[in-house]
Amino acid sequence: MMTSQSQAKEKLHHVTSVVTEPEDNVKFYDEWAETFDELSKLGYRNIDGLDASQKSLDVAARKDIMNELICVWVDDKTIKIASDCYDGLICVGGFVPGHLHSDCFDEWIRIVKPGGVIVNVLRQQWLDEYEPYANNQLEDDMKQKERSMKWELIQRGNFDGGDQQWKMAVFIHKVL
Missing domain, CATH: 3.40.50.150 (Vaccinia Virus protein VP39)
Known part of the structure; x- marks a missing residue:
């Protein structure tokens, strides 16, 4: 049985060695959304989240630790x-x-x-x-x-x- 730490390492390896297209990255992060830690654990309270994965933002919304949640792929576009x-x-x-x-x-x-x-x-x-x-x-x-x-x-x-x-x-x- 895999530990959560070994699963995270496997996912990191996958995203950094296999996934190369933005659409595939979004799908990957959608699957990984539940495992993200948040800055609020460090005491920060006025946080906005920006991510290309709507599921990651939905998870953040359920945790009610961010103000604005913005779904966008960041590049040279405003x-x-x-x-x-x-x-x-x-x-x-x-x-x-x-x-x-x-x-x-x-x-x-x-x-x-x-x-x-x-x-x-x-x-x-x-x-x-x-x-x-x-x-x-x-x-x-x-x-x-x-x-x-x-x-x-x-x-x-x-x-x-x-x-x-x-x-x-x-x-x-x-x-x-």
């Missing part, structure tokens, strides 16, 4: 959120094969207030191996936003994640 709306934005695991690309950065910057913080966490492996991110492509796109004076890098670091199976990269930017 999403229905006011400019300068949020104090911060956190994206964990959004940059994996078949998921987000740097075209979402402008929207992130638009919806976060000047002085607000954007935290982006992803596996270092994808920065090293996944073609759209590798060879410094993703980091170069981040640096272009810095040169354009849209955000500034506050911290770039690494830590062990996934029960120390993965080296994780974290980028923290302040919106200008």
